[in-house]
Amino acid sequence: MLSETPGATLLAGGTDLMVEINFNHRKPDDVISLRHVPELSAWSINESTGNVFIGSAVPYKNMESGPLAQELPALAQAARTVGSPQIRAAGSLGGNLGTCSPAGDSLPVLSALDAVVHLVSQNGSRDVPVAEFMVGPKKNARHQNEIILGVTLPAMNGRQGYAKVGVRNAMVISVASACFALQDGTPRIALGSVGPTVLRCPQAEAFLSAHLDTNGVVSDDAAKEFGRLVSQESKPIDDHRSTAVYRRHAVGVLAQRLSQRGVHS
Numbered sequence: 001m002l003s004e005t006p007g008a009t010l011l012a013g014g015t016d017l018m019v020e021i022n023f024n025h026r027k028p029d030d031v032i033s034l035r036h037v038p039e040l041s042a043w044s045i046n047e048s049t050g051n052v053f054i055g056s057a058v059p060y061k062n063m064e065s066g067p068l069a070q071e072l073p074a075l076a077q078a079a080r081t082v083g084s085p086q087i088r089a090a091g092s093l094g095g096n097l098g099t100c101s102p103a104g105d106s107l108p109v110l111s112a113l114d115a116v117v118h119l120v121s122q123n124g125s126r127d128v129p130v131a132e133f134m135v136g137p138k139k140n141a142r143h144q145n146e147i148i149l150g151v152t153l154p155a156m157n158g159r160q161g162y163a164k165v166g167v168r169n170a171m172v173i174s175v176a177s178a179c180f181a182l183q184d185g186t187p188r189i190a191l192g193s194v195g196p197t198v199l200r201c202p203q204a205e206a207f208l209s210a211h212l213d214t215n216g217v218v219s220d221d222a223a224k225e226f227g228r229l230v231s232q233e234s235k236p237i238d239d240h241r242s243t244a245v246y247r248r249h250a251v252g253v254l255a256q257r258l259s260q261r262g263v264h265s
C-alpha cells in the first residue's frame with residue numbers, strides 16, 4: 001500500500017500523529033494504519049546471540065513488566081515514565097523512532113545499547129544503527145517508502161538503568177534524561193533532551209571504563225567525575241521546558257547516580 005501511495009502517512013498508536021493533526025501541524029491525505037500487521041507487534045529473543053528483536057508496533061505496556069522487562073530493565077524503566085496508562089497502551093517504539101524527538105524516552109536506551117533499526121520497503125530492507133537513524137530534532141533517516149519493522153538490541157548482560165527529570169513526577173516530557181548500561185563490561189551513557197538528537201558521551205565513557213574495578217563497581221569520586229564529564233559533553237538549549245544551565249546540571253546528576261545504581265543481570 002505504501003509503495004502505491006508514496007506520500008502516505010503511517011499510523012501506529014497515533015499518540016503523536018493525532019496530536020499533530022489536531023493542531024493542524026500535519027494534514028495527511030492518506031493514512032495507512034499499521035495496527036493489524038502482526039509481524040510489527042511481536043518481540044523475540046535469539047537465544048544463540050542473546051539479541052532481542054522488538055517489533056515497531058509493540059506498545060510500551062508490553063515493555064513495562066513481564067519477560068521483555070527482564071531482558072531490558074532500562075527499557076522497562078523508560079517505558080514506565082511514558083505518559084499515562086492510556087498512552088502506554090497505544091504508543092509504540094516505532095512511533096518514538098518515527099517522531100524522533102530528542103525527548104523520546106525509549107531513544108536513550110536504544111542508543112546506549114547500540115540498537116539497529118530495521119527498515120523495509122517494496123525494494124528490500126536495510127539495517128541502520130540507531131545513531132545514524134536519528135539525524136536531527138524530529139528528523140530521521142527513514143525514506144518515505146519505508147516502514148520501520150523493528151529494532152534489535154542486546155539483552156542485558158551487566159547493570160543498566162534509565163532516569164528522567166521533568167517538571168512533574170508523571171505525564172511529563174523529559175527536561176533531561178539518561179540511560180546508563182554496563183554492557184559486555186563497557187560503560188555506555190546516552191542522553192535525552194540535551195541536544196538536537198540523543199547523544200552518547202565518548203569522553204565520559206572512556207573515563208569510566210578506566211575507573212571501573214574488576215566487579216564493575218564505580219567509586220564515589222569516579223561517579224562524580226563521570227557526571228561532570230557527561231555535563232560537559234551535553235549540548236542543551238533554553239526552551240519552553242527548561243534552561244540549558246539546569247539541563248546541563250541535571251543530566252550530570254542523573255549520570256552520576258545511574259553509574260552506581262541500576263538493575264543487575
Ligand SMILES: Cc1cc2nc3c(=O)[nH]c(=O)nc-3n(C[C@H](O)[C@H](O)[C@H](O)COP(=O)(O)OP(=O)(O)OC[C@H]3O[C@@H](n4cnc5c(N)ncnc54)[C@H](O)[C@@H]3O)c2cc1C
Nearest residue numbers: 012013014015016017082083091092095096098104105148
Ligand atoms: C499525553 C501524551 C503524553 C506523552 N508522553 C510521552 C512521554 O512521556 N515520553 C515519550 O517519549 N513520548 C510521549 N508522548 C509521545 C508519544 O506517545 C510517543 O512518541 C510514542 O512512542 C508514539 O508512538 P505511536 O505508536 O503513538 O506513534 P504514532 O503517533 O502512530 O506515529 C508517530 C510518528 O511515527 C511514524 N511511525 C509510526 N510507526 C511507524 C513505523 N512502523 N514505520 C515508520 N514510521 C512510523 C508515524 O508516521 C508518525 O510520523 C506522549 C504523547 C501524548 C499524547
